[in-house]
Amino acid sequence: MIFVWHIAVDPVANILGAILLIGLSGLPGLFIKRPGPGQKMSVVITICASILGMTGAMRILGGAPSVNYLLEWPIPFFDPCMLSADPLSALFLLPLLLSASCSSIYGLAYISASEHPGTEKQVTFFSGLLLASMASVLVARNGVLLLFAWEIMALSSWLLLMTNKKDAEVQRAGMVYLLCTHTGTMALFVLFSLLRAESGSFLFPAIHSLTTGGLTLPIILLAALIGFGAKAGIMPMHIWLPGAHANAPSHVSALMSGIMLKIGLYGIIRVVSFFVELPLWFGWLILSLGIISAVTGIVMATAQRDLKRILACSSIENIGIISIGLGIALVGMQSGNRLLVVFGLVGAFMHIINHALFKPLLFLGSGVIIHATGTRQIDRMGGLSITLPRTAPLFLVGCLAICGLPPLNGFVGELFLYFAAFSNGISAPLPVVAFIAPILALVGGLALITFVKLYGTIFLGTARDASATKGGEAPFAMLIPMILLTLACLITGVFAPLLLNLVEPVVVDYAAVPVELFERLVSIVPLQQLTMINGLLLLVILVIWVSWRFIVQRAPLATTETWGCGYLLPSRRMQYTGSSFSSLFTGLLRGSGGDGNRHPVLQGMFPASAGFASPTTERILDKIIIPILLGADWCLAWLRRTQSGHLHFYILYIFATLFVLMLWSHQ
Amino acid sequence: MISLADQLLVLVMLINFIMLGTSRLAFAIRAVAAQGVVLGIIPGLIHPFSGHLLVITVSMIVAKGLFIPWLINDAVRKAQIRREVEPFIGYVPTLILGAVFTTLAFVFAQKLPLAPEHRELLFVPASLATLMTGFLLLTTRKKAISQVIGYLVLENGIFIFGLLLTEAMPFMVEAAALLDLLVGVFVMGIVINHISREFSSVDTSRLQALREE
Numbered sequence: 001m002i003f004v005w006h007i008a009v010d011p012v013a014n015i016l017g018a019i020l021l022i023g024l025s026g027l028p029g030l031f032i033k034r035p036g037p038g039q040k041m042s043v044v045i046t047i048c049a050s051i052l053g054m055t056g057a058m059r060i061l062g063g064a065p066s067v068n069y070l071l072e073w074p075i076p077f078f079d080p081c082m083l084s085a086d087p088l089s090a091l092f093l094l095p096l097l098l099s100a101s102c103s104s105i106y107g108l109a110y111i112s113a114s115e116h117p118g119t120e121k122q123v124t125f126f127s128g129l130l131l132a133s134m135a136s137v138l139v140a141r142n143g144v145l146l147l148f149a150w151e152i153m154a155l156s157s158w159l160l161l162m163t164n165k166k167d168a169e170v171q172r173a174g175m176v177y178l179l180c181t182h183t184g185t186m187a188l189f190v191l192f193s194l195l196r197a198e199s200g201s202f203l204f205p206a207i208h209s210l211t212t213g214g215l216t217l218p219i220i221l222l223a224a225l226i227g228f229g230a231k232a233g234i235m236p237m238h239i240w241l242p243g244a245h246a247n248a249p250s251h252v253s254a255l256m257s258g259i260m261l262k263i264g265l266y267g268i269i270r271v272v273s274f275f276v277e278l279p280l281w282f283g284w285l286i287l288s289l290g291i292i293s294a295v296t297g298i299v300m301a302t303a304q305r306d307l308k309r310i311l312a313c314s315s316i317e318n319i320g321i322i323s324i325g326l327g328i329a330l331v332g333m334q335s336g337n338r339l340l341v342v343f344g345l346v347g348a349f350m351h352i353i354n355h356a357l358f359k360p361l362l363f364l365g366s367g368v369i370i371h372a373t374g375t376r377q378i379d380r381m382g383g384l385s386i387t388l389p390r391t392a393p394l395f396l397v398g399c400l401a402i403c404g405l406p407p408l409n410g411f412v413g414e415l416f417l418y419f420a421a422f423s424n425g426i427s428a429p430l431p432v433v434a435f436i437a438p439i440l441a442l443v444g445g446l447a448l449i450t451f452v453k454l455y456g457t458i459f460l461g462t463a464r465d466a467s468a469t470k471g472g473e474a475p476f477a478m479l480i481p482m483i484l485l486t487l488a489c490l491i492t493g494v495f496a497p498l499l500l501n502l503v504e505p506v507v508v509d510y511a512a513v514p515v516e517l518f519e520r521l522v523s524i525v526p527l528q529q530l531t532m533i534n535g536l537l538l539l540v541i542l543v544i545w546v547s548w549r550f551i552v553q554r555a556p557l558a559t560t561e562t563w564g565c566g567y568l569l570p571s572r573r574m575q576y577t578g579s580s581f582s583s584l585f586t587g588l589l590r591g592s593g594g595d596g597n598r599h600p601v602l603q604g605m606f607p608a609s610a611g612f613a614s615p616t617t618e619r620i621l622d623k624i625i626i627p628i629l630l631g632a633d634w635c636l637a638w639l640r641r642t643q644s645g646h647l648h649f650y651i652l653y654i655f656a657t658l659f660v661l662m663l664w665s666h667q
Numbered sequence: 668m669i670s671l672a673d674q675l676l677v678l679v680m681l682i683n684f685i686m687l688g689t690s691r692l693a694f695a696i697r698a699v700a701a702q703g704v705v706l707g708i709i710p711g712l713i714h715p716f717s718g719h720l721l722v723i724t725v726s727m728i729v730a731k732g733l734f735i736p737w738l739i740n741d742a743v744r745k746a747q748i749r750r751e752v753e754p755f756i757g758y759v760p761t762l763i764l765g766a767v768f769t770t771l772a773f774v775f776a777q778k779l780p781l782a783p784e785h786r787e788l789l790f791v792p793a794s795l796a797t798l799m800t801g802f803l804l805l806t807t808r809k810k811a812i813s814q815v816i817g818y819l820v821l822e823n824g825i826f827i828f829g830l831l832l833t834e835a836m837p838f839m840v841e842a843a844a845l846l847d848l849l850v851g852v853f854v855m856g857i858v859i860n861h862i863s864r865e866f867s868s869v870d871t872s873r874l875q876a877l878r879e880e
Contacts, residue, residue, distance in 0.1 A: 647814070648755060648806045655802040662775055 011056035011064050012085045015093060015139060018053030022046055022100055023132025026125030035117045039108060042124050046104040046131075050097040053135070057090035057097070061505050068141065079202040082141035087506040088273075089138040091349060092266050094502070095356030096138070096259050098488070100131045102360060102481035103251040109477035110251055110367050111163075119163055123249065130156040130255060134263050143192035143202040150188065153263070154181040154231075157256060161248045173243030176621070180240040184230030191223035191271065199274075208512065210274045217275065221282050224271040225289075232264025234323060235293035238316050239621040242300075245312035246376065250367025253308060254360035257315045262352050265322060272330065273510060280334040287327025291439055294320030298446040302453070303586045305578055307366050307376045310454055311359070314402060317443060318355045321414065322348045324436060328420050331433065333511070340433065341511045342521045343420035349503045350413035354492065358401040358410060361485040365395040368478055369458060372471035378457045379577040380465035388473050392459050394482045399451040401489045404444050407537045409493035412530070414440060419525055449585060457578035464572055494534045497527050669788070672712045675705050676793040679827070680769060683800040686820060687765040688758050690750050692743055692812055696736050699819050703731025706823055710830060727826075731819070735852050739815055748810065756807045768799040790831055798824030815852060822848050 025045040029038020060066055068084040085093070107127060111120045133156060136149035158181070162174045192202065198212050198220075199205040212220065230237040241261075245253045268286075272278060297316030304310045325348030332340025366376075368391045373381050385392040401408035421437040473479075492499045500522065508518055600610030642653075682702045686695050707727035714720055754761070772795035779791060801821025805814055 648809075651802065651805040655799075655806060658802075 010067055011059040012067050012069065012083070012139070014056030015053050015060075015085050015090075015135070016069065016083060018049040018056065018097065019132050019135045019139070021049035021052070022128050022135070024128065025049070025104075026121070026128040029121050029124050035120060039120055039124050042128060043104045043108055046128065047101045050101040053097045054094060057085070057093040060085055060090040061087055061094075061502060063505065078144040079142060081145050082203050083139045083145075084141050085139050087509045088266070088269065091353070091502065091506045092138050092262060093135060095262075095353055096131065096135055098484075099255055099258050099356065099360050102364070102484055103127065103255050106251045106254075106364050106367070106478050106481045107249075109475045110371070111249060123160060123163055123252075126156045126159045127252065127255070130160060130252075130260075134259055137263050138266060141204045143195060143204070147185070147188060147192060151185060153260065154185065157248075157252070157260060160252045161244055161256075163249050163252075164247070167247070169243075170247045173240075173247040177240040177244045180230050180237065184227045184237070187223045187227030187230070188267075191220055191227055194220050194223070195271075195274070204270075205274050207273050207510075208276050211276050218279065218282075220271070221278070224268055225285070228264045228267030228271070229289075230264070232261050232268070232323075233293075233316050233319050234264075234289050235296055235316065235320070236289075236620070238293070238297070239625055241316060242304075242309045242312040245315065245363075246306055246308040250308070250363050250370065253311075253366075254363035257312065257363060258356045258360035261315060261319055262322075262356060265319070265326070265352065269326065269510075278330060278334055280331065283327055283330030283332075283334055285327075286323050286330055287436075290320045290323030290325075290327050291436070292320070293317065293323060294443045295439065295446075296320075298443050298450060301450045302446055302582050305377055305379050307369060307378050307381075307454070307458070308363070309376075310378070310450060311362050311366060314447065314450065315355075315359060317447065318351065318359065318402070321417070321440070321443065322351045322355070324440070325349075325351060325413075325417050325420075328417070328433060328436070329511070338513060338517060339423060339521055340420055342507060342513055342518055343416050343423075345507045345511055346500070346503050346522065347413050347416035347420060349506055350416060350499055351410075353499065353502065354401070354409040354413050354489075357485055357488045357492065358398045358408075361398040361482055361489065362395065362402065364478065364482050364485070365391055365398060368474040368482075369395075371474065373463075374467070374470050375465075378454065379579055380463075380467075381458045382464045382572070382575060383460070383462040385459040387471075388459075390473055390479055391482070394479075394486045395459070396455060397486045397489055399455045401493065403447045403451050405448075407490075407493055407534045407541070409489050409496075409499070411493065412496040412499055414444070415525065415530075423524065446585075449582065453578050453581045457576075457581065461575045462572050464575055464577060466572070490538070494531060494538060496530055496534070500527060669713060672709050673789045675709055675712070676789040676827070679705055679823070680793055680796050683769070683797055683820065684762060684765055686804065686816065687761045687800060690758060692748065692750060692810070692816075693740070695813070695816050696739050696743070699816050699823075700732050700736035702820070702823055703735070704728055706826055707732060709827075713830065730848070731823075735819065735848070738852055739812060742815075743812055746812070748812070754807050754809060754813075761803060761807050765800055765803060768803065769796040772796040772799060785831055790827060794824050794827035796824075797821075797827060800824070818851060819848070822851075 022045070025042040026038070028041055032038045066085050068082055071081045071083070073081045104124075104127065107120075107123065111123045116123075130153060133149045133152035137146055137153060140146040140149055158174060158178055161177060162170060164170050165174075194216055195205075196202050198210055198216060225234075226237065230240075233241040245257055248256060272282075294317050297313050297318075297320055301310050301313035301317065304313055325344045325346075327344070329341045329344030329348065332338065332344055368388060369381070369384060370376055372384060372388055375381070397408065401410040404410040404414045417440060418437055421434050421440070504515075504518060504522075507513060508515055598611070598613040600612050602610060642649075679702055682698050682705070685698045689695050689698070707724050710720055710727075711724050756764070769792075773792045775795055776792040781791060785791065798821060801817050801819075801824055804817030804820055808814060808817065
């Protein structure tokens, strides 16, 4: 009885129970023949489990002692399976569980049983599995268990991505994703084997306890960077990301972008915490990769024309910003600069939460838009603020938040990074860090260009292609999660101290900073004033909006073609498109490798008809990675002869191996 | 008793040669059944009587001597084939290879770091020789049914090795090995059926049409 009570009140047990429930939520549906009830059941289970898990996570962040659960499992050699949750896990669990509820409610209407008989069951089941496996990665305290969860996460997300498996583009994206994730897992095998060799057990070592030196430490750190970074989408390892995010069902993209990328970052953050001393170059490496990801990611986003690819590329940018924060903190740790540690970590953690709020919001919004237009090409859309009157403001909030504009939450996290850069520029042991401020400003500016283009092209004007106007406003099941996320964005944006309270125990625990010091350092940032200004700003916006609505209702506006510019017979094809909006900027970048457009060659007085094509290219994948792989294929072609396809030869290989081993054992 | 076991093991090795040398499938199936029965008797000769032993002996004889041969015979009847027509390597060369491998097995067994009580017995060389015969059958024969027979012989080799450990090895492991074998035979049976239906022959070398280019 006492035991049961203990389980019921223990926060870690709550979280574990929530994980189990979510993981199994799609299971009953598989056995119910009739489509529909299984999906509804899974939504109810997921919401209950999320609430249970979130209370657990909140209590851990509030300082409740966390218990370690040791399970003896029947796998020899791999040490007992240990599960636990500390503030760091809890911080990642919160947005995960929120997104779990949101995406499952959304899925109810997006992959509805009536329209997708058959697929809805598998999508529901694998979504639950994906969420549970991601949460298991967060609570695993054993390397092998983490790898199990990691592989389930990779495969269930791949299966979700392959929902429309007949589409050639989906197949390509799935193949690239599968290759990338398995390459990453390979690095993780190296990582955990070396960690075991260092600590003597697959169980995670205590925080800041390993004193590894020599060559092992760099290899461990690089393996973690490659293995976890490939999932996080840090720049050279991002190639799977745009395709996978674009081709998955929208609520799955929301999970992948909002949560799964962060799980990769969690891995890096966790592994780094094992060591007493880190080499300084690792901090700089993360910092510079973060800068590259942020700038290149947003530049890629600006040039894209596919709605979900824009969002995916912007995810790379946001991961870059988080990595910048992490890099600042690591550099600070090694140079003994507490201010850099605190501000870098606070910025990174805040941005992790923020991005996990507004990016799912945008992806869910993109699902509504795709339902309404039947396309992902923003150059064919337009005027959706009339057909989607409820989605439009929600999407706008997401766009503003992701640009980091003040009344919303994206601003707060970046503010801390700016403070880290500026205040360090004043008291300067490492003056280089100050350069992060202009880089962040550049990234913010480019994000603004991208999202003005995105929102303007989709929602303003009129439809650029008559065929892209097939649907209307989304059902409530799709709107409710978006409203929830919008409210979360507004609340965390206006009441920034709330966000700081969430992050504080994590930073204090992770960086071993005394609470007083943390509070003294953080007090430089005028969060109270910020709250007042943000509240005021929000109030002003509300007043203006209400009075504008009032005016509009009194005096009906004359409806005419948008951007007609006085021309009498404008056609919908004459509007600005997203491409023309960003063409100035993409033109500036043309020197760096071409825009991939195929221009027609016109010759003679009366040129024959010619075509112009503007394909989207994934430059790094198409120009660098695939040639390298083709080269490897060419070099290793002789190996392919061993794959004869004859069963007998394969048996012969086994036989030969056995024979050689027997001979060898006699030496 | 032990010397009788050794003589039976010699018999097992002779049966190996029968299987390498014959082209008639029905004969090979009967040979493998006989080998199974002989192997089923051996544990009774070398270990003191116990319930555990009885179960193993009976289940071995029933499974390897009766049930599995019956399954394969059934498959032969359905697929309507009598002979292994064109092996990759002819019968005489395989017989010679079999002899070479059996000799090698004895050489290996001499050099293995065995427990002293196992050193003088034929168990280890017989096991290795049977194992290699199984491999030889698997690699040289084309028909799926010959492959199943090869698989059975391979398993017999492993079983002989396991005889040394009957007392140390828990019953569950043996049961699991038997089950494994049974499942393997079933799967092969399904494969045979499908191959013969798709390609109207049971030639496994045609499976290479499925190879990824």
